[in-house]
Amino acid sequence: MALLHCRLAGLRNLSRGRRSFTTTPSRLATQVKTAQQLPFPKIKSKWDEEPVSMYRQGGFHPTRLGDKIGDRYLVVRKLGWDVYYTVWLAKDLSTDRHVALKILEDSCYSGKPELLELSILRHIKTADPSHPGHSRILHMLDNFEHRGPNGKHVCMTFEPMGHDTLVLSNKLEDYQLPVGAVQELARQLFQALDYLHTRCGVIHTIDLKPRNILMDINDTEKVIRDYLLATQARGIQVQSRDCHLVRSEYIPTELPQYPNQFRFKLTGFVVSCWVDKHLVEWIQPAALRAPEVILGADWGPSVDLWNAACIFYELVTGDILFGGVALNANEQDLDTPDAKEHHIAQMIALFGPLPEDLVREGRNRLDYLGSDGKMATSRVIMPRSLAGKIKGFRPDMTDEEVETFESFLLKMLKYRPRDRKTAAEMLKDPWVRVPWE
Template sequence: MSSRQFSLASCQHASRLHCHRKRITWWPFFGTKSCYVHTTCNSSSVTVEERPERYRRGGYHPVYLGETFNNKYEIISKLGYGVYSTVWLAKDLTSQSPHHVALKILTADSYGCSKPVYELDILKHISQTDPSHPGYKHVVHLLDNFIHEGPNGKHLCLVLEVMRQNVYNLQQSFPNKQLPVHIGRQITKKILHALDWLHDSCGIIHTDIKPDNILIEIPNVNEAVQKHLNQMKHSNSGQLEDSGLTSRSIATDVVTETSKINIRITDFGVASWKDDQLTELIQPPSLRAPEVFLGAPWDSSVDIWGFACVIYELLQGRVLFRGRPGPKDAWTAEEDQLAQMIELLGPIPVSVRKRGKRSNKFFDEEGNLLHIKQLYPYSLRDLLAQTTNTSISKEDYEKFEAFLRAMLQYEPRDRKTPKELLEEPWL
């Protein structure tokens, strides 16, 4: 039995993709091991921290509790980190009433160096664009910005609104990691309003829509911050030996099946203008549109393909596409992911393949994959029939299937726009 056949059997489906993704990753950290740890929704989330070797020339800026930035922002606690930044809860010392912000400090080599980053320009632009649009309130906005010089170089600092945990953390708190359909619909509508505004009003493609970049709004920031600080005082998990602070998201009330939530899209670090794209290779691999794999031109519809994968994952508790390399490198993870797409959605059209500069890396002249000869076709309906999400009715699933199909089109121009998707029966 080949490894692809084995995966088929073990997942009880046509692709090993549908085994549940393991998102816990172990990293060495000061001679110990730290992992992504999630507690319940009514407590803070503690995460593995950035690698200490990234605190070097051109890397992260070392930050200390109580430190003041720009003579205005006092650091209170650490909220999180990313590949190109750390994020801190800070108090605005110039405000007469308590006012808290999120201070995002970029690595020194991520801004103003040889590689372009549009984040500051994009954040300034969206904060000034059509605030009457319903999508405006579903994006995290820039409050201030400045340059801070430290031992590792000059760092762009972005002052943003404070949010609570991300939707990935929220998803983990529900049975089988499946959001109730009521919550899923709320998130979907608000994301689509935000994308409609970003694409059409702002001329921006996010390129990185994923559960980690969808944050939940805090109804009362000052109250939530005070509760957060009280929890920090009574917990030793705020410290890692020899290493500064761990990240802790701000806790608020438990989200239940009937909760009403507001969300915001964040992190425009790899976003692009529609007419001036940052790079050819975009999106996390599991959410990547086929034209990006093939090296074909891409447009704002990549956000639609990516969001289809996101909402499937949030409601089903598993990833839609995730390529893995074959035994002894018989095929690459990229080719495997294209195979998964073909198994689920059928052959990639000639028109799409012809536009791709990298198509000959994956396909022969007849459109067959070069290294994966045996495919196991199945339908989206078959896949959805395996669900264990009891909050979704059979009728709902038929509408949900049609909703996904409207986004999972190989030809970018055939994907429905955010405005069109908001009219879909599932919503």
């Protein structure tokens, strides 16, 4: 399948510092004001932009500023890229408004008469607009095909959005968002997931991660006009006559003063699937992967809840719950068998032994476990509590706050998929009740 070659990359460094935050509105305003004064992340290596090798037959479309795509969209800035597409800020000449234009590489879907992503995006836009979760999803505005020197490219347009939550957390000293902001994000993400699972029959799966939870922008057109007037697009010198890279730039995003002013939308449906029709079986970012996926057992909508719990933990603590790293300190690939085995060992250290029935269902169980279903002695990690990990990174939180947050996470971090709470049930959890209510 064409999508199997598309690898997810770019997980953050596993080491994290510490920073104290309180969650009361009066203190949060001061914290956010300080965060607004911090510099934006700078380009740190050549891999912060797409490799030139991706511009080839079957690869990326060589897009330049000023290009007109689809006879309607004028490219004015580059917003970013991923392993199978680039994203551009473009002016819709038919409406005189700006859009985010995603241009997919040709080989990602070559030969497919209909994209599963397109079907899903069209369905979730119309399934039930009255559901609260409908407005928490970034919906597709337009789609078309564009022919270029490297092939035929599927293009989609979306409403321009602000920072993703990864960039947002990177603007803060220790990668820790105010707890109230994460509570508001959780509320909105649960609404989106409940809509996908119960109204649309869709599982988000592989790309549910901080980079695909985006902040809304107030007065979008004014922000973009001011941004375009104040900045000039920058190119990057590369050793190729046939390729001109453009530096990615974020649309400026002002952080709200209070948690209830945060507004997020969920995106990243490239390899989402129907509940009853899976696109691939090996899903999720490595560090967020659910136990049933690693073991090769059956999975369903509850994988999104496991993902969500890992995201909330990361945004509150600045730490990755399951690094999945190998014992070799130089190991960087989180998808090696060594790393997956260590990932399971980390789970066992936090939650105890894997249930026998889940292990029996796992088609990959012998890759990581002995014939008796137990972890090899050399891989055993000393047990520790989730509360202890939280307190270690957030000493500012009271014991009661830590206990409530731990209880909240554990309802989604159950080994057996059937034991996890649904998104609708999680909306009723005490931790989601924000401080000002």
